[in-house]
Amino acid sequence: MVQSKSVIFSSVPNGFPIPGKDLVVKTNEVDISKAPDGGVVLKVLLASVDPYMRGLLRDPEIKSDNPAFPLGEPITGAGIAKVLDSSHPILKKGDIVSGLMSHSEYIVYATEVIEALNIRALGNPYSLPLERFTGALGMPGLAAYGSIYEFGEMHKNEKETIFISAASGAVGSLVGQLAKREGLRVVGSAGSDAKVKYLVENLGFDAAFNYKTEPPKMALPKYIPEGLDIYYDNVGGETLEAAIDNAKPQARFVECGMISQYNRKKDEEPYPIRNIEQVVSKRLKLQGFLTGDVAGKYFVEFNENVAKWLQDGSIHYTEDVTIGIDNEAEGLVRMLKGENFGKAVIKYADA
């Protein structure tokens, strides 16, 4: 028996989640001595915190495509774990695995759960740091890669410009570098001058701006006077409205997320989009997606290419690591507030 902490969804947040109230850490005892028949014992090393998780911290009465986290239970999310013991036909003791998993220090899973959560041994031919498999080589990377190739229609016209919001984030930073590889003009927005500098100096963006000091409605005509062909949206709200105003005819809007809208208080109105008429007049396409919609088609080439490009240094990636499961809720909230710098990840333990 070991003491194992878990992050528990304890009450529905009103606005930003409050650590210690909406998300609490609970300890219980787990028998890690032996895997159940066909199952595994896992020690979680890294837990990924991602914007979509805010949508699951909701009243379970509110129906949606993605089921809400059950109240009173540990939250589930992407993670990297080490197999402490296994009687699973494929996973071996000592393997490093990735997949969805309970955000708990130790986990015992039966075969069916391993399959349902898509937990599999990590392929890591270049021995890249494990953190990378929560971001560039994890779900955010796959979302970025699959969606920009599937929905972005890069090169639809001659010389194209892509605008990316939350451009230094887990998804945006990869999208920008992929678009740059394709020869597009790449412009990003982010929430601090340090992030803006990183985009231009480290990631090779052609231009970037701090949306907190330069409102998108002012910044887009300035940095993209030619108009945008692709908007990769991670934030929604006024940035989306400004992108519509500054879109060229037949521009594509890849709608990955709208984080500016996820932490509204109960009495707060959503940001109203007043220029949707331009979807008709400019013949725009807005396309929402889940990573699963593009995963099957792009998984193999994504893994091969992104691992290779990270290894040869042609693409860069940064994680924002919070240490310890006790600090996960704070790490999650920092990410939801945009205070992270790079992919937000919680480190529970070393391998």
Added chain:
Amino acid sequence: MVQSKSVIFSSVPNGFPIPGKDLVVKTNEVDISKAPDGGVVLKVLLASVDPYMRGLLRDPEIKSDNPAFPLGEPITGAGIAKVLDSSHPILKKGDIVSGLMSHSEYIVYATEVIEALNIRALGNPYSLPLERFTGALGMPGLAAYGSIYEFGEMHKNEKETIFISAASGAVGSLVGQLAKREGLRVVGSAGSDAKVKYLVENLGFDAAFNYKTEPPKMALPKYIPEGLDIYYDNVGGETLEAAIDNAKPQARFVECGMISQYNRKKDEEPYPIRNIEQVVSKRLKLQGFLTGDVAGKYFVEFNENVAKWLQDGSIHYTEDVTIGIDNEAEGLVRMLKGENFGKAVIKYADA
């Protein structure tokens, strides 16, 4: 020389155009005795009035993909005309032609203009009434046919429901019948009880409602409890917002028009869309288009199929005919207000 009346764009409307002020009829003399070298003399029989024309009655300073009508000049739109004289290599005296044309009783065009306006002899193997070539077999029909097949992704899922606004209109009435042929459940909204009756009894819609007496937010959950898979949008505004609320995951929004927004007064705010976040959470696709975007790919099959289906009575179509160029502006405004019943067309003369 003959006296020839034209419909002139005389001032930019504020709200709905005012006949006699924003659009006036002007008479001038035209020499119709002989076609210019390579050109034609046309007698216009039918002039089409369509929602997109409202967007061209704007201040020419406001840039858009589609150039504004020049102030002080005759408006241009789709029409059907008879060739009174020709020295054009293809068009013959006596031919009935369709294409874009000046909304004037008599026109003299040079070769280049004939080509630029895509004026060509009408193929009418079933001797259908000429009015039909302004609607079901004209630009609205091609828009309907091309867009629903190109962007609707009918049959993406098992059993699908399409919702169509302005469903008894020039585009909507054809979309509904095409979707019905494909086996979809078809639900429409329209602006009068008579139109609702027509949709269900004459066009075979599964259900329909009058949006003036049943607001879309109430009506959609009632008539489409299963949720909609495709929304064919002709109106925008609150109907679009309600359609987003009642969309199933991965629903497709074919954005043909937003007529509810075209006649706002200068100080009127556009209807704000407050639920655009669902584009992400439901993985919706919104796709705007111009008829030209789908014309090339679908023109041949559209013409063959729709003509055949009109001839064999398997699809129905109605025009709302206003008599006389003097009444064109009124006919246009009635259409913009949704007071037409079927495709709005102005009859200048018999063939």
